Amino acid sequence: MSLLDNLNPEQLAAVTLPNQHALILAGAGSGKTRVLTTRIAWLIQTGNVSPNGILAVTFTNKAAREMLTRISAQLPINTRGMWVGTFHGLCNRMLRTHYRDAGLPQLFQIMDSQDQLSAIKRVLKAMNVDEEKFQPRQMQYFINGAKEEGRRAAQVEAYDDFSRRSVEIYAGYDEQCQREGVVDFSELLLRSFELLSRNEVLRDHYRNRFRHVLVDEFQDTNRLQYRWLKLLTGPNSFLFCVGDDDQSIYRFRGANVGNMADFERDYQVQNIIRLEQNYRSHGHILAAANALISNNARRLGKNLWTAAGEGEQLRVYEAQSDGYEAAWIAEEVQNLVKEGHARRDIAVLYRSNAQSRLIEHALFSQGIPYRVYGGLRFFERLEIKHALAYLRLIASPDDDGAFLRVVNFPTRGIGTRTIEQVQDAAKVTGGSLFAAASHLTGKAALTAFTRMIEALRTETAGLQLKEVVEHMLDRSGLIRHYENEKEGADRIENLNELVNAAALFVQETEGEDSNNLASFLAHAALESGENQAAEGTDALQLMTVHTAKGLEFFAVFVTGLEEGLFPHEQSASEDDGLEEERRLMYVAITRARERLYLSFTQTRMLHGQTRYNVASRFIDEIPAGLLKWLTPRLRGQMAQPAWSEPSGWAASAASTPSRKAAAPQNAHGYRIGQAVMHAKFGQGVIVSAEGQGADARLQINFGRQGMKWLALEYAKLTPA
DNA sequence: CGCACGTGGTTTTTT
DNA sequence: ACCACGTGCG
Numbered sequence: 001m002s003l004l005d006n007l008n009p010e011q012l013a014a015v016t017l018p019n020q021h022a023l024i025l026a027g028a029g030s031g032k033t034r035v036l037t038t039r040i041a042w043l044i045q046t047g048n049v050s051p052n053g054i055l056a057v058t059f060t061n062k063a064a065r066e067m068l069t070r071i072s073a074q075l076p077i078n079t080r081g082m083w084v085g086t087f088h089g090l091c092n093r094m095l096r097t098h099y100r101d102a103g104l105p106q107l108f109q110i111m112d113s114q115d116q117l118s119a120i121k122r123v124l125k126a127m128n129v130d131e132e133k134f135q136p137r138q139m140q141y142f143i144n145g146a147k148e149e150g151r152r153a154a155q156v157e158a159y160d161d162f163s164r165r166s167v168e169i170y171a172g173y174d175e176q177c178q179r180e181g182v183v184d185f186s187e188l189l190l191r192s193f194e195l196l197s198r199n200e201v202l203r204d205h206y207r208n209r210f211r212h213v214l215v216d217e218f219q220d221t222n223r224l225q226y227r228w229l230k231l232l233t234g235p236n237s238f239l240f241c242v243g244d245d246d247q248s249i250y251r252f253r254g255a256n257v258g259n260m261a262d263f264e265r266d267y268q269v270q271n272i273i274r275l276e277q278n279y280r281s282h283g284h285i286l287a288a289a290n291a292l293i294s295n296n297a298r299r300l301g302k303n304l305w306t307a308a309g310e311g312e313q314l315r316v317y318e319a320q321s322d323g324y325e326a327a328w329i330a331e332e333v334q335n336l337v338k339e340g341h342a343r344r345d346i347a348v349l350y351r352s353n354a355q356s357r358l359i360e361h362a363l364f365s366q367g368i369p370y371r372v373y374g375g376l377r378f379f380e381r382l383e384i385k386h387a388l389a390y391l392r393l394i395a396s397p398d399d400d401g402a403f404l405r406v407v408n409f410p411t412r413g414i415g416t417r418t419i420e421q422v423q424d425a426a427k428v429t430g431g432s433l434f435a436a437a438s439h440l441t442g443k444a445a446l447t448a449f450t451r452m453i454e455a456l457r458t459e460t461a462g463l464q465l466k467e468v469v470e471h472m473l474d475r476s477g478l479i480r481h482y483e484n485e486k487e488g489a490d491r492i493e494n495l496n497e498l499v500n501a502a503a504l505f506v507q508e509t510e511g512e513d514s515n516n517l518a519s520f521l522a523h524a525a526l527e528s529g530e531n532q533a534a535e536g537t538d539a540l541q542l543m544t545v546h547t548a549k550g551l552e553f554f555a556v557f558v559t560g561l562e563e564g565l566f567p568h569e570q571s572a573s574e575d576d577g578l579e580e581e582r583r584l585m586y587v588a589i590t591r592a593r594e595r596l597y598l599s600f601t602q603t604r605m606l607h608g609q610t611r612y613n614v615a616s617r618f619i620d621e622i623p624a625g626l627l628k629w630l631t632p633r634l635r636g637q638m639a640q641p642a643w644s645e646p647s648g649w650a651a652s653a654a655s656t657p658s659r660k661a662a663a664p665q666n667a668h669g670y671r672i673g674q675a676v677m678h679a680k681f682g683q684g685v686i687v688s689a690e691g692q693g694a695d696a697r698l699q700i701n702f703g704r705q706g707m708k709w710l711a712l713e714y715a716k717l718t719p720a
Numbered sequence: 721c722g723c724a725c726g727t728g729g730t731t732t733t734t735t
Numbered sequence: 736a737c738c739a740c741g742t743g744c745g
Binding site: 059060061088110184220250252352353354374413526528544545546568570580606 | 733
């Protein structure tokens with residue numbers, strides 16, 4: 001049995017490509033991960049490179065783990081010499097090794113986004129900045145954006161008062177981080193990048209070592225990540241990038257699909273290999289995806305095909321309201337389960353998280369087990385953050401963020417006044433809050449706290465990691481605190497889970513890092529933990545389309561296919577926004593193996609108001625022959641509100657699934673929610689109206705033609 | 721210190 | 736409609 005068995009010709013070409021740079025355009029379901037791991041195994045097996053010479057980078061820990069597992073399964077080698085991980089994980093590894101050259105303390109701590117936000121708030125306070133004008137969230141976005149472009153504060157161009165001040169805040173923030181010995185996620189990348197660009201010796205060392213650099217999901221890389229890859233790849237190394245421009249859906253967080261074209265040009269890539277055979281979906285599903293994505297102008301070009309049969313048509317359902325849509329989903333899922341399909345093999349996808357509420361409600365009342373993805377992860381839970389802050393303070397007393405989080409939690413009589421005094425004292429000395437607190441006399445509670453931390457530090461020195469955590473939980477009073485709280489049982493359970501996590505970390509990590517508090521803390525920051533446990537039960541899967549990327553299911557529901565929601569209205573104003581929405585729809589469609597449901601609703605409750613919808617253009621972009629309408633295709637009557645105000649045009653209230661009301665028309669012969677036809681704008685839905693008689697004006701949603709206000713007297717409308 | 725109330729925001733997310 | 740966060744009072 002050879003590595004290369006059962007590869008199709010394109011996969012084989014990619015796996016066995018002689019030493020050169022390569023771009024692999026890997027369509028959805030085309031065996032991308034298999035190609036990547038087999039390539040690595042093949043390079044090693046053929047003696048082309050030793051495991052030491054491999055660097056493979058992904059975006060998520062899950063993908064990195066899967067890659068390692070599959071390599072191990074293909075080759076009986078020790079994978080330890082390879083660098084396989086996320087961009088952040090690999091940069092962390094490099095910075096830990098060269099912390100001095102990178103200008104970092106040995107035990108630098110990693111902040112997650114939450115920590116970063118509170119750090120920014122502290123900077124704003126310290127700099128006396130108006131938080132109304134310079135909103136912490138915006139500053140976070142600004143700083144991370146700059147870092148991902150590879151710019152320090154000094155390199156950011158400021159052209160007005162606002163941006164000048166923003167740059168000052170960025171500089172102040174970086175200073176604070178340096179003082180406190182903490183780095184944020186983008187800093188890991190930027191610091192590593194700067195280290196390599198400044199330090200020629202190190203750069204050459206890594207360039208000579210990593211002969212083969214392989215990148216997964218290359219379309220998701222940002223500018224800095226690409227520049228980092230360029231630095232790392234020397235004249236004797238080869239970059240092997242795998243990606244799919246049609247699945248680029250993360251522009252909003254800095255991903256730059258342009259990296260694919262840049263790579264092709266910068267490296268004079270001779271070989272672009274297209275993996276176009278899809279092993280996942282039936283023919284009609286694939287045809288729908290191909291037709292849809294062909295509406296995008298800027299593509300590298302690719303057409304998926306399958307050896308499987310056509311399969312079923314896509315089932316389209318039009319619901320009266322979001323409530324009805326949810327009820328229909330629940331019913332249809334029951335049918336699928338009756339037919340013998342596992343719930344875990346069925347997914348309900350939506351564009352935005354808010355949509356899950358009603359669907360959950362319907363599933364709950366039908367008693368259908370489900371699992372919602374997204375939301376709080378293990379290491380992000382409050383009690384865990386507190387526990388980690390204690391550990392951080394043990395490892396690194398300069399960490400002011402950690403200090404502030406737990407100095408008075410559990411409450412121990414240290415109030416705002418005392419903390420202010422500590423902050424003032426620290427400002428004078430330029431030291432950390434912890435140091436200032438240790439020197440402040442006359443505050444018994446405060447002294448007790450610093451003593452407790454110091455005692456923890458000495459008492460836990462040399463202990464097993466698991467024991468360190470246990471001891472901290474006891475000494476800090478965290479467990480006791482939650483024991484006294486009504487809802488504390490879950491939190492205690494999570495804290496105990498943290499002890500297990502520590503034990504597991506030691507067990508699974510080999511080498512010098514294994515029983516090391518700092519590496520455990522880095523692990524906690526970089527791998528925020530699985531979303532929810534509840535494994536084992538066979539549950540229906542609920543998630544956003546974004547979250548579904550990379551997954552596949554027997555049956556998929558793509559819900560809320562309405563203009564304004566999917567494609568989302570806020571994407572309309574963004575450059576490339578609509579095309580990205582379409583790629584998102586492409587991702588959604590290609591998740592399904594055999595059955596695909598598309599649904600939309602006439603009315604939907606959004607931000608407390610009923611919205612009247614027009615079906616998504618994405619449905620129209622799928623050839624009619626591939627669709628099977630489950631509801632009569634009433635292009636005319638898009639919306640049926642519960643009632644309209646008898647006088648005038650005040651917005652109508654929500655309809656409930658249990659009530660199907662006849663919508664009375666008002667004196668004009670039109671009602672809110674009614675579908676109308678306009679000579680120029682085509683089909684639309686009356687959304688709201690104002691004025692009476694000759695002055696009456698109607699607001700009409702013409703879908704892709706936009707929302708228009710028209711005077712009833714002049715607009716040539718006909719009921720559609 | 722903890723709760724009650726008011727206010728703003730509300731696309732997508734990993735590290 | 737709903738949630739998260741911040742302020743002010745008891």
